[in-house]
Amino acid sequence: MNLRTTIKTILFALSFAASLAVYGQDDVTLVSTNVTRLRVDPSNASGGSASDIFEGAIYIPLETTKESTFGQISQLEVTDEYFIIRDENTNSILFFTKAGKFHAKIQGGNSNLDYTKRIRDFKVNRWTKEIIFQNTMMMTWFHYDFNGKKLKEIEIRKGEPHFSDFVFLGEDKLVVSSGYNDYLPANAKDGHFLDYVQHFKDTLATALYYSKDILPINDDVLSPSTGPFFNYGIDTEFFYIKPYNYSIYKVTPKGVSEAYQFIFPLFSALPSDFIQNPDFKQKRIKYIEHNTDKIFALSNCYQMKDNLIFRANTMNVDNKEEDLIYNLKTGTLIAYNHILTDESTCFLPIGEGYNFGNTGLMACDGKSLYTDFSSLEMFQAYEKNADKSIKYSPGLTAYFTKGSNRDNPVLLQIRLKEKL
């Protein structure tokens, strides 16, 4: 079933509903009325021991060879077979098996010498089992398979649209986020955030509208370092977040719905008219810089059964309550950085790594969450553990005995308890 038929079917079913909508060239309407409102006070989030919160945690050292050595993980995508990693240091995309064994690599050019060769975010097409990416010039799409083999290069021709933030919803179907567009055509009524696109060029439908009156605003947006789409193990479902907004939207081939809406305490919430009020015009970033307790965006949003995982971004460098786990059934709120490593995690690091501030809990495959630690941190912890009698897994034993603090980063795969 292709996207067009899907949309038409759903449209037929829900055409009478209102509020949030995907308007399309076909004038389709899709909605959700059952938004879940969540009152969350991050400053009151709990902690706990790793064994209280994790069902299991596995450290996966990523094999270090001359070929596979990389710096740090800027982007991680988890497929059925591979961890796919983008590294800015070496300007490469690397494939490791689920056991951490090096599988393949796509080497970009030397971006130190020529910045135009820098590889931008890659997208995974789970239907065709390929990844596609562009370099800084954004003139060509490079298609590779999961063995690192180049399949094709498709040049973007003059007049064709440029996409950068998007995800695949099907073999040849995308949903594209354009953010705020300060340069709307004069005759446009309103702007919109999302486009449903087919064949990389044909827009099927649009969604998430905003009023033209608030423009220009894009220059005044402070975005988190990840997003705006987050996958949590279902190929055709993504969470989507908007700037200066506390809602998590669910994007599916069928349409967009507002899944969760957070209400934060006054001292950490942005003014409700932050976007509309002209007094804030061109002062929004400054306001956030000066009010470092204000949550300016959500990111890293995932759902695994009743656990909703998200990051409430602030500019406060000491904030330990940014990465949160909310149990939808019990209302338990846990701050990830208050979780204490213990025997179940071999007293090895579980949070607050050097890279954690950038990427946080960087991926979710529906069963597990993923984050990473540098070998420098792992070995520091290992040395501190010398006085404890810890039973490391065979994989970790091999890593600590044969490896060194110069090895590749180590992935941490975490399964959360369902009942928190």
Place this chain on the structure above:
Amino acid sequence: MLNALNVLKMIRNILFSLIFLCLSFNVQAQKKDSIYVGLVDGLVRDSVHNYVLKSATLSIYRADNAQLLSYQLANNFGKFQFKELPVGIRLRITASYIGYQSISQEFIIPANTRKIILKAMNLERAENNLQEVNIVAERPPVRMKGDTLEFNADAFKLDTNAVVEDLLRKLPGVTIWSDGLITVNGKKISNVLVDGKLFFGGDTKIATQNLPKNAVDKIQVYTDKEDKNVVDPNTNLNIVLKKDKKDGYFGKIGMGYGTDKRYAFDGMLSGFTAKTQLSLVGSRNNVNKTANDVQTLIGYSSFKGEGIEQDYQSDFSKQGLNEFSSGGATFAHEFNKKTSLKADYFYSDSQNEVLDQVQTLVTLNENALLVQDKVGTSVNGNTSHRASANYTHNYEQANFYINSSLQGQQRYSQNAQVMESLNTETNAQSKNKSQQDNEDRQTGINLFTGLAMKRYYDNASHHSKSINLEVVYKYGGNKRNYESTRITEFTSNIPGEGQYFNRKYKTDENNASHSLSTNFSDLLGLLNSGSHFFTVNFKNELTSYDSREETWVGDLNTGSQQYISNANLTNTSHYRSLNERPGLEFTKSITKSLSSRYSKTWSMNFFAQARLFDQKNNSDKAFQKLDKSYAHFIPAASINYKNDQYGHYYHNYSLNYTTSVSYPGIYQLAPIVDDANVYYLHLGNPVLKPAYTHEAVLKFTHAGGQTKNSEFISVNLTAGITKDHFSDSSNYDALGRNVHYTVNVSDRKYIGYYGSLYEVYNIKDHQFQVSYTSSLNYGRNPGYINGSEVMTKSLNTNNQLSLGYSFKGLVNTGLSQSLLTYNRTQQGSSDNSYKNLVTGINAGLNWPKNVFISSNLNYNKSISSYAEDVNFTIWNANVGYRFLKGNNGEVKFSALDLLHQNTSIINYGDSNSITRGTVNVLQQYFMVSLAYYPRKFGSIKK
């Protein structure tokens, strides 16, 4: 923007673990006895939210008298463990954490098990939920507040007279080095601030050795967020004064008197308020204690607390007998956070008497040597005044400053000299008696104003704004008035060669220079079109110089006893020069990094610079009229490679190539020749060409080791070649009279290295320091002597090794040795060489309380190829005692040069001569000194 935030977070995490978490250990060792064997284990938690409180503070007191026994920060698991606590007596533990209510509990460590495991200490949040407010009646000794480490001064019980430096010595992880450097767990403290500001110009010791510990509320250690170097930002130490101690004064009145009419007076008074600092200081002595600026003088009068060191000692190497007076004032005022004014005034007067006796051997040719014996006496006086003011205004992305200074100087000297010269080949002898009275007055003004602006990224508009531009204008004006009378009497065993002069010289000189330098960086960055392969900077410096000189010279008419104008030497001249140096600089840097492993950076720089030089001279004397223009290309290039292997080592290699050009001045081209300079007649050479130098410097730096023990090695290799080098052509007649002028010679070459090694080891309270420096310089200097080309090769080496040991600031000892050698070979003559060897030992002890003893001994050995060895030893010792309430009184007995052996050796060599001799110096004296330190803090506002 957000990446910057994340980088900041990352850095904070790294620094936090490197610098601060090392503090989770037990400190403040108390008097231990057999009951100090107990151990306490525990855990601090927020039980409501179910997490441990990392870095919470735990303090243990005796329950009966509230004496603080020990404290520490909880570790990453919220756990703590105290060792060596008394068993069998009631103790109290207090746990505190920012934003939480502190809790206490009492316990006894059983004497039999010697161990107690406390129940988890559960802290509850303070009700008002404001992180800034810490609802604790009793503040903990140390705590983490955000990323600032804070020590509560009141928690550290010290002598009532202790100063901040004594407090710092007691703080865990803080080290004060023998050279004054302060480190916190190996991290160097870049600035010591008082209430967030520099204190009396920023000399660390003025703050740490004067401010009493009891005036301090807390000491904060934090990384400087303003620092542009985000990877290795500066660490600052801020002394926060108590609310009622934000103002105060401190000072010193001291005097000493000793044998041989030796005396020393010192006075200093400094006052400060929150916005203003003012200091007055003065000193007078005849024991070779001198200072060149007002900051140094203030530093000398520091109070110091328990660990009294000797750093204001007589300089026994200073030539002659000296009487030195100085005084000055500093003023600083902060109008607001952006605007500040600083002003300094310094006065100094030195009177000096030198008696010297030297012998110079001049090689004339293979067989002939000129032996010159010289005996001289001179009385010199130098009075100078210097005032400067500095106004700064900082804008958000630019800063503006005006610095100005005025100086006045008056010098006089009276010299008498007898020189006898013998030519070993011809046996010709001559004798020159000369006498000079000189008086020299100078006044000058300097103005320095600049504006520096930088291009920045505006977050609001997402655009880069402004430009990278620095413009500096300098003006210097100088007026000089010089008067001199010189009597020269030359006699010889060769008849008819005698000469006699009695001349008076009067010179008025006025000169002014204007210079404008412009530095316009990253021109391509203005295009705003992505990144560029090179960074291009434009630099220009334009300087104009103008000097007018009027000289009147007269010879004494013995009949009329009047000075009659000498038409050959009397002159008026006007010299002007214009120096323009435009240049384009191309820089490129490439960084290759692997997160958490290494960062390697290659950078290359090419500076295409031109130098245009124009000089004009107008003079009464036709031969001095000059108008010459020169143009040269003076390129420079460098390659640098930096390799930072995180946690292992840091290496830096650089290769720099520079070119420079020296232009001959009027003195070298066409000077007015004064025939009264019998032994050294300087002529001009109008055909002199500019000298052009190529120089290459290769540098290597290694820094490594752990945070506690560190090592630092640096090596520099320098090689150069000068085309058309300015060298001497000297013609000696049989009587040793030298007529010389400057000539161009081909290819002067030189090569040399400088290396240093610095290592530090800390073992508990013991600290060992090793430093070694070594240098070698070799040069080939062509020249002419009596018309034949002579190549002189010289080799200098210098090696210094010193070893230091200190224990808690109570004991300091050191050993050092330095060796200096010089060797010269010249075609057709015997080699000349000399060596100086100095071996020293020093020790200091601060014990018992209020008593300090220090002593140092230096053994000097001087070896020369043509004279006998000279050996001597200088041994000094001091003992002092502090008394009165507040230790405001000090009595000190000093015995200097106890062995009465101090001698000053003169040893130097140049192209074809080597000189050796002695000068009178300060010798043995004993002195008793008394000092009173007036001090009050919190004197103005109560």
